[in-house]
Amino acid sequence: MLVSVKAKRGLQISSEYQKRAKELTPRRPVVGNAIRAFLVGGLICELGQFIQQFFIAYFGFNEKNAGNPTVAVLIFISTLLTGLGVYDRIGQWAGAGSAVPVTGFANSMASAAIEHRSEGTVLGIGGQMFKIAGPVIVFGTVAAFVVGLVKQIFEMAAK
Amino acid sequence: MPLIGQQTWQFDSKPVLLGTGTIVGPKEGKGPLGMDFDEINEDPYFGQESWEKAERRFLESAVEIALRKANVNREQVDVLFAGDLLNQIISANFAARTMAVPFLGLFGACSTSMEGLALAAMTVDAGFAAHAVAATASHNSTAERQFRYPTEYGGQKPPSAQCTVTGGAAALVGKNGPGPRLTHATIGKVVDLGIKSPFEMGAAMAPAAADTIVRHFRDTGRTPDDYDLIVTGDLSRVGLPLATELIEEQGIFLGDKFKDCGILIFDPDQAEVFSGGSGCACCGVVTYGHLLRRMQQGELERILVCATGALLSPLSTQQGESIPCVAHAVVMERGSEG
Numbered sequence: 205m206l207v208s209v210k211a212k213r214g215l216q217i218s219s220e221y222q223k224r225a226k227e228l229t230p231r232r233p234v235v236g237n238a239i240r241a242f243l244v245g246g247l248i249c250e251l252g253q254f255i256q257q258f259f260i261a262y263f264g265f266n267e268k269n270a271g272n273p274t275v276a277v278l279i280f281i282s283t284l285l286t287g288l289g290v291y292d293r294i295g296q297w298a299g300a301g302s303a304v305p306v307t308g309f310a311n312s313m314a315s316a317a318i319e320h321r322s323e324g325t326v327l328g329i330g331g332q333m334f335k336i337a338g339p340v341i342v343f344g345t346v347a348a349f350v351v352g353l354v355k356q357i358f359e360m361a362a363k
Numbered sequence: 364m365p366l367i368g369q370q371t372w373q374f375d376s377k378p379v380l381l382g383t384g385t386i387v388g389p390k391e392g393k394g395p396l397g398m399d400f401d402e403i404n405e406d407p408y409f410g411q412e413s414w415e416k417a418e419r420r421f422l423e424s425a426v427e428i429a430l431r432k433a434n435v436n437r438e439q440v441d442v443l444f445a446g447d448l449l450n451q452i453i454s455a456n457f458a459a460r461t462m463a464v465p466f467l468g469l470f471g472a473c474s475t476s477m478e479g480l481a482l483a484a485m486t487v488d489a490g491f492a493a494h495a496v497a498a499t500a501s502h503n504s505t506a507e508r509q510f511r512y513p514t515e516y517g518g519q520k521p522p523s524a525q526c527t528v529t530g531g532a533a534a535l536v537g538k539n540g541p542g543p544r545l546t547h548a549t550i551g552k553v554v555d556l557g558i559k560s561p562f563e564m565g566a567a568m569a570p571a572a573a574d575t576i577v578r579h580f581r582d583t584g585r586t587p588d589d590y591d592l593i594v595t596g597d598l599s600r601v602g603l604p605l606a607t608e609l610i611e612e613q614g615i616f617l618g619d620k621f622k623d624c625g626i627l628i629f630d631p632d633q634a635e636v637f638s639g640g641s642g643c644a645c646c647g648v649v650t651y652g653h654l655l656r657r658m659q660q661g662e663l664e665r666i667l668v669c670a671t672g673a674l675l676s677p678l679s680t681q682q683g684e685s686i687p688c689v690a691h692a693v694v695m696e697r698g699s700e701g
Contacts, residue, residue: 221557228566228604230638296517318513319508
């Protein structure tokens with residue numbers, strides 16, 4: 205019988221097909237991806253470190269407050285590369301390497317802002333800018349709250 | 364009886380493809396079939412301020428080219444069948460506003476090209492239209508936004524992903540004249556074998572393609588020997604071997620004659636084409652540009668084109684639903700006059 209009739213007959217044949225489809229689907233090159241992510245992610249952090257040292261050496265910042273201008277510079281570079289249409293190419297090659305650092309966060313916001321510019325400044329850019337970054341902020345805050353709570357409980361118990 | 368078997372329409376008058384129009388973006392133009400398309404637009408924005416408006420222009424241009432080549436003017440078009448991938452098929456609707464001809468909008472995802480062509484052939488065959496146009500368009504950047512992430516977002520896609528073709532394809536169908544003839548169409552059923560990932564469209568659509576192709580042979584009593592080529596729309600390098608296996612399970616062996624437009628349109632070495640092209644325009648531009656050219660040159664006598672569509676929406680994917688798919692096939696034969 206034909207495929208559609210088979211499908212109706214039950215999940216067994218359909219799960220057989222899913223298994224076969226999985227076999228024929230090329231896998232993500234996990235090891236290669238991990239190496240690339242390590243290289244690019246490391247390089248971005250290296251760059252960040254370099255910028256931080258630069259601010260400490262020439263602009264009188266100390267190790268603690270040099271973080272803010274460093275992040276600002278990284279965000280600027282990432283946003284610029286996004287606007288020039290380069291960051292997504294880096295992202296395809298580097299994967300998590302360019303997605304995890306602060307540059308990836310900036311890219312997710314800048315790309316959404318560019319994309320939705322055609323729908324207007326308020327509802328387009330304003331409303332959609334956090335489309336991808338939003339969940340990161342929400343669950344980052346939730347995670348921070350939980351971790352803070354655990355820390356508090358342990359401290360109170362220690363007393 | 365124009366319905367033969369269960370799902371196949373036979374067009375006794377054999378409507379003619381009077382003219383076709385194909386226009387593609389720069390990436391498709393650099394692909395191996397670049398020379399076969401009527402026009403290559405190097406500007407993906409098409410001189411417009413948004414990707415959506417650009418997609419619309421691709422559709423309009425394809426229709427303009429088809430009409431120009433057939434020397435038919437807009438007032439002579441009795442009905443337009445068109446569709447695209449965007450919400451509420453805005454590309455087709457807005458292009459139809461520009462054209463101001465009787466219009467029926469379609470949504471068949473990437474199967475729209477052959478869905479429209481089958482309907483155009485049927486309307487002409489039944490005498491409801493002297494000239495019917497079937498048109499579709501897709502744009503890489505509008506599809507990215509509609510189904511995935513913003514264009515410039517740096518997310519990594521798996522190797523099984525596909526690259527949406529930027530382009531427009533249109534066919535003008537009429538009663539008589541030189542050009543390839545449309546003899547049959549097999550209308551597909553919606554098939555879903557439970558593939559859920561939108562990055563595995565080829566695997567999701569393969570069963571629908573196999574179902575329609577097998578049904579076509581059963582309904583017509585034909586065998587693969589009756590065809591010089593059997594092509595699917597956008598099964599890609601993942602879906603084509605799966606469809607081949609499913610068809611072989613039914614005792615039909617297609618061999619080297621079985622190809623896929625999504626594989627033909629790009630060179631695997633091109634940047635970010637992954638497992639092949641997809642999108643409404645993929646099957647349309649390859650069929651009307653490349654395959655019909657080969658037919659005119661006498662390399663192909665009769666072909667079966669089976670456009671495949673994944674009927675998902677971002678909402679259904681997020682709600683964890685699997686991907687229902689459909690495939691429609693149309694038979695094209697070389698006309699006596701070439």
